[in-house]
Amino acid sequence: MRHPKLTRTAQGVAAMFLLIASVQKFIGDPGSIEIFSSLEMEPTGRYLIAVIELVAALLLLSPLAALGSLLVVGVMCGAIIAHVTQLGLVVNDDGGGLVGMLVVVLLCAGYVLISRRKELPLVGDTL
Amino acid sequence: MKSTFIVDLERASRTANIGIVLLCLASGVAGYLVSFYFHFLTVTFFLLVLLNAFWRHGQTSHALLANFGFLAQIRYLVESIGPEFRQYLFASDTEERPFNRVERAEVYRKAKGVDSSAAFGSLLDFDRREIKLRHSFYPVDKDQIEPFDVAVGESRNLETTYHIRRPIMISAMSYGALGENAVRALARGARLAGAVMNTGEGGTPKYHLMEGCDLIFQIGTAKFGVRTPEGHLDEDKLAAIAGQDEVKMIEIKLSQGAKPGKGGLLPKEKITPEIAELRGVPMDEDVISPAHHLECVDAESTVAFIGRVQRVGGLPTGIKFCLGRPDEFRALVQEMKRQDIVPDFITVDGAEGGTGAAPKSFMDDVGMPLFEALPLVHKALQESGLRDRLVLFASGKLINPGKQMTALSLGADAVYSARGFLLALGCIQALQCNRNTCPVGITTHQKKLQKGLDIEDKAQRVANYIEALHHDHVELLSAMGRSSSRWLSEENVYSPTRAPASPLSQEPS
CATH class of the missing domain: 3.20.20.70 (Aldolase class I)
Incomplete structure (x- = not known):
């Protein structure tokens, strides 16, 4: 890990955004419901993703941050697929704010994943 | 003709390496046409493809991974859990080092105050070169064994002997x-x-x-x-x-x-x-x-x-x-x-x-x-x-x-x-x-x-x-x-x- 401070900051930023996103989904924020309705995943998918985001955020703040960042990268890839194939880049007239946040989280998690890749269980030794 | 079953690792790994790309694409299409849930698979395969690409082209320290990709990783996984597997399942009672199971068990039983006698015969390999103690035709009665006492420092007449x-x-x-x-x-x-x-x-x-x-x-x-x-x-x-x-x-x-x-x-x-x-x-x-x-x-x-x-x-x-x-x-x-x-x-x-x-x-x-x-x-x-x-x-x-x-x-x-x-x-x-x-x-x-x-x-x-x-x-x-x-x-x-x-x-x- 070459930049411990930067890595820890990235973990914190990603975890914060994820916690917010997770809570929004749990409490049934109208924007979230609309998104998951248009993906035909309402409400099961919404809760599923909320749980995954919550777990990932907690992992990011724990010694298993490497695993958490992998999970986050996965979720964010899924979100990008959703926006590119079905939702469009501007959702609910937010001027692309949601997608922007998504990219920030992806970059943070990606950085954490790369700098902590050796700590990944099972495959870490080979990376 | 030899009838031995040989796994052609090169062919299997080529199939697997192309296979995960195809699976990623297929689940992407299914996610678009059938249900968004398929994208869970898309993402998983996508990450695996990325990882596999790194193993095959982005690193040089693991030759097997560079040549064959993620299938070779199975070897590393199995090897990493090998010591535990061998100790628990495959190592015989007398072949572990530094102490084998027979030796350890004797100490455990003594420490717990359990009877440490054994039955039916020794588990040691008597054909090997093992040092043995020689017993006598004429054992000494146990009540005649002197109490153990070794004095250290006696030859210098130390008070602290x-x-x-x-x-x-x-x-x-x-x-x-x-x-x-x-x-x-x-x-x-x-x-x-x-x-x-x-x-x-x-x-x-x-x-x-x-x-x-x-x-x-x-x-x-x-x-x-x-x-x-x-x-x-x-x-x-x-x-x-x-x-x-x-x-x-x-x-x-x-x-x-x-x-x-x-x-x-x-x-x-x-x-x-x-x-x-x-x-x-x-x-x-x-x-x-x-x-x-x-x-x-x-x-x-x-x-x-x-x-x-x-x-x-x-x-x-x-x-x-x-x-x-x-x-x-x-x-x-x-x-x-x-x-x-x-x-x-x-x-x-x-x-x-x-x-x-x-x-x-x-x-x-x-x-x-x-x-x-x-x-x-x-x-x-x-x-x-x-x-x-x-x-x-x-x-x-x-x-x-x-x-x-x-x-x-x-x-x-x-x-x-x-x-x-x-x-x-x-x-x-x-x-x-x-x-x-x-x-x-x-x-x-x-x-x-x-x-x-x-x-x-x-x-x-x-x-x-x-x-x-x-x-x-x-x-x-x-x-x-x-x-x-x-x-x-x-x-x-x-x-x-x-x-x-x-x-x-x-x-x-």
């Missing part, structure tokens, strides 16, 4: 190598059984002293606890430690079987603020003791140093070494005669000795094994006439009564064991002593791992182990027709064909 009442002593393990619970359990167990314990070279033996057992204070090559800032002997500190009631003897460690010719090693993972303070060392680097005492550069200075420690400490004082060159030892003995300074005891450590941390090549390839070295030392001392003036201790993998009796027959007066006592404490031979991660809380300073080591319970097991060993010693002595271990000699040991150079190669007439 110490009488060892148990043939088994707890060998040198420092606080630092062991955690505090382990040290206290061993010390309490030693007190319960009336045995003596060596402190190891860990500086002021704070935790060893807590339980009130008899101690041998060890001076390592770095002289932790008794050093000047430059690493020489601090006589005032030594006198203070030797003045403690519990400290009965002093052992100067010249070398150690697990790493002969090299100083002790405490990995930085295991250094806590307290250890740094007790030893007077920094916390952020491995503590590597020098390979020799600064005072000891040849036979003359070494003997003079022994005399100095004897004078300052006022206690029975001995040396410990692993034998390398017999000629050097004979020269040392001549020098002892010349200066008329004889250590009160000599500990011969076999190269098979264990340790918390040592370079592998030293553990594996340096030093003489105990059963070769001990008779050489014994005979050299006999020939020089010094054998009656000192006591010989033996150490090195002596965890069961048979091996201990062999050592007593080959010249030792009492034996040391370290790992035997670790097994009695519940060691499962996880081989992590150097990482501060000991799963049973013995060689670690992590509080949460030490939690599992209950001092009271384990102290009793240590005492049980000593009692059970002593009991077996009496049984064996009786069978060998000797009323005391002092009457044992090489004649009591049977050794099948051994190398001609071995002192054991001649059959007793």
